[in-house]
Amino acid sequence: MTEREYDKLIAAISGHFLTQELPDNWRDFSLEYLEEFITESATETYEYWHWAGLLSLIEEVAHTVKEFMEKEKNQ
Secondary structure: OOHHHHHHHHHHHHOOOEOOOOOOOHHHOOHHHHHHHHHHHEOHHHOOOOHHHHHHHHHHHHHHHHHHHHHHHHO
16 A cells, blocks of 8 residues: 555545545645644544544554555455
8 A cells, every 4th residue: 555545545534533534635734734624623522632642543543444455455
């Protein structure tokens, strides 16, 4: 999986935690804008989470999906 594909995977998964998905180019955001986007887009369940913790959770799920996909591909 390329870095671009991985960023798209993170963006797609973010839709389960945010009211709107991160755009595919979310890595191009400034840190301040990324914080604002995540904070303002967090679903009710995550509205009181620190934005970086929520991003970390999204990335952890994406990493698990990536590992699963790679294992399946190599079998």
